[in-house]
């Protein structure tokens with residue numbers, strides 16, 4: 103992809119926001135703040151978010167089937183479960199007289215989807231033979247947060263993967279719950295934050311009277327504090343520690359909640375009267391669980407954790423491109439031709455390349471932007487590189503001249 107299609111503001115003045123991720127993602131042209139807690143994903147940012155969500159999707163496909171639920175819901179669904187009064191609910195209604203005249207209804211804008219999926223499951227899956235099953239979606243959620251802050255860490259509109267599972271018995275649900283837990287461990291490993299992410303015992307919040315498990319990632323700008331048992335690689339949140347555990351044995355750490363899983367039991371099925379017919383022909387309540395991952399928050403956490411004074415350092419698996427190509431000396435015809443040849447060869451090898459062939463932009467500025475954007479490999483074509491290219495990995499200080507074939511091999515390794 104050529105630089106010209108990216109919507110990057112190259113003259114952006116240094117502006118510091120309230121967190122590293124907000125600053126670097128906006129300076130680097132990944133996201134643009136539309137209003138407090140609401141961001142646009144520009145082409146670069148959208149690529150990163152998609153890579154994160156595709157990793158989540160690949161792992162989720164092992165335990166559930168993907169679908170998509172609506173953002174709008176009738177208020178009645180939220181009344182049915184008693185969650186109509188939770189303090190983060192948004193409502194949508196006609197914005198002007200003409201619109202209200204056409205339809206004066208108002209709707210809940212979903213902050214989560216237990217209310218939507220449960221009555222659907224109730225219509226379709228009614229026998230013990232239909233259980234267990236699990237469905238998930240990756241979608242935008244809306245919550246009226248009091249204080250949106252820290253860029254992608256806390257928004258009023260954000261992305262979430264949510265999985266819902268349905269079971270005949272509590273035992274079967276808990277079995278599956280453990281399976282999903284290990285899938286979550288795999289996901290955070292693949293996203294590059296496994297070592298710093300701790301399964302944390304927590305209370306159930308608005309979702310369930312039971313316990314729940316949070317996935318908490320060590321992160322200075324996170325809003326949570328958990329008590330970590332490093333040896334066992336698990337943690338307890340403050341509420342649990344206050345009730346049950348001796349604080350002295352754990353090390354307190356600032357963290358950010360990247361995921362949360364809830365053994366819901368029969369709270370939602372009972373609220374809507376969702377039962378299944380058992381083998382004896384009797385009606386039994388369906389046992390449920392739900393499982394969230396904040397995919398846009400993960401993107402923010404990755405930037406908080408992987409950066410230096412020059413910019414972002416993306417883990418290769420979520421980087422927007424594999425190579426950031428920079429053509430210098432664009433006033434030299436030979437260099438321009440050589441640049442085109444290199445780009446073409448990289449693309450023929452199916453390498454994802456961001457290609458900076460702007461003329462009239464200084465070498466210093468181009469190289470600084472490459473560091474800011476944080477793609478794993480930087481490749482320079484200039485008057486000096488001849489038939490070779492000059493390469494540097496994002497964290498390295500040394501550059502070296504290599505042949506294109508060698509570069510392709512290294513990048514694909």
Ligand code: ATP
Nearest residue numbers: 247255256257260262359360361362394395396399
């Ligand atoms: P928090 O305690 O941070 O407010 P929560 O416990 O209310 O989050 P859940 O209902 O458990 O959030 O949602 C599942 C996941 O969605 C969270 O683990 C988090 O990763 C993400 N998430 C929740 N709220 C936000 C938000 N306002 N902005 C970005 N991501 C969020």
Ligand code: MG
Nearest residue numbers: 316359361362
């Ligand atoms: Mg939570």
